[in-house]
């Protein structure tokens with residue numbers, strides 16, 4: 001009986017987070033449209049993008065990332081100055097308000113995957129853990145699209 005309840009809960013969670021099934025972690029976090037680009041070898045960092053929604057009634061704070069694909073995964077913010085030159089820097093902690101969402105997308109916030117441990121190959125995917133300030137983690141699977149992909153549809 002206990003097992004049946006657990007199974008239906010799993011089904012429910014999967015049905016709610018339609019785009020990117022959360023494999024483990026906080027029930028208040030929904031991740032949608034996760035994607036990344038294939039890399040040329042391992043000498044340059046990779047990047048991953050997604051939308052993170054907080055369906056809970058309390059703010060949550062994203063403090064970091066963890067993945068075995070990269071030794072130094074970090075959340076970065078790209079900004080463009082008045083001369084049109086863009087640069088990026090660590091974004092620090094990302095607060096997501098109750099009922100709010102934050103978009104990681106090209107030209108803005110992104111998950112920078114520094115010190116790749118293997119090449120990112122189109123058609124494959126990797127596991128990425130989002131780490132929150134309460135110590136909880138949400139594990140998602142990020143598909144690797146083509147090297148010229150500009151969005152989750154490729």
Ligand SMILES: [Cu+2]
Pocket residue numbers: 076077088089110111112
């Ligand atoms: Cu970056």
